[in-house]
Amino acid sequence: MIALLQRVSSASVVVDGATIGAIEAGLMVLVCAERGDTEKEADILLAKLLGYRVFGDDAGKMNRSVADVAGGLLLVPQFTLAADTRSGTRPSLTPAAAPADGLRLFSHFVAQAKLKHPVVQTGQFGADMKVTLTNDGPVTFWLQVNPK
Numbered sequence: 777m778i779a780l781l782q783r784v785s786s787a788s789v790v791v792d793g794a795t796i797g798a799i800e801a802g803l804m805v806l807v808c809a810e811r812g813d814t815e816k817e818a819d820i821l822l823a824k825l826l827g828y829r830v831f832g833d834d835a836g837k838m839n840r841s842v843a844d845v846a847g848g849l850l851l852v853p854q855f856t857l858a859a860d861t862r863s864g865t866r867p868s869l870t871p872a873a874a875p876a877d878g879l880r881l882f883s884h885f886v887a888q889a890k891l892k893h894p895v896v897q898t899g900q901f902g903a904d905m906k907v908t909l910t911n912d913g914p915v916t917f918w919l920q921v922n923p924k
Contacts, residue, residue, distance in 0.1 A: 777821045777881065778808040778857045779919040783830050787850045787909035789899040797897030799848025804909045808857035809873035809881040812923040818885045821921045826893060830915055849889060852899035852907055853882045
């Protein structure tokens with residue numbers, strides 16, 4: 777599984793003109809399931825995400841996690857993160873999980889996040905979403921957990 781996380785001062789997701797998820801300071805995370813991923817990879821990725829130190833401490837060093845600062849999480853499904861872009865000018869999306877598997881794993885990821893973190897908002901799987909964010913820093917990291 778893949779997570780592209782961005783430290784934000786605010787972020788929101790709009791579907792059909794309605795805001796369906798929004799956070800203030802925290803992490804906006806694009807989440808992608810790849811072929812072969814299971815709930816095990818989702819759980820490992822979530823643990824890494826919740827503990828990843830991207831927020832400043834009193835000395836200004838990135839030593840605090842989203843859990844440490846009680847920041848929001850905005851989880852947005854994004855299957856195109858799995859694209860194979862090594863050749864040509866059109867990405868191959870075959871590395872992404874099949875839609876049913878992607879939905880199942882994203883739903884699992886969100887459910888587990890809601891059990892472990894107080895502020896979790898989401899995008900909508902399969903929807904045409906408009907994502908707006910103010911990247912704080914900018915700070916952006918790619919996290920990936922491959923099936924074992």
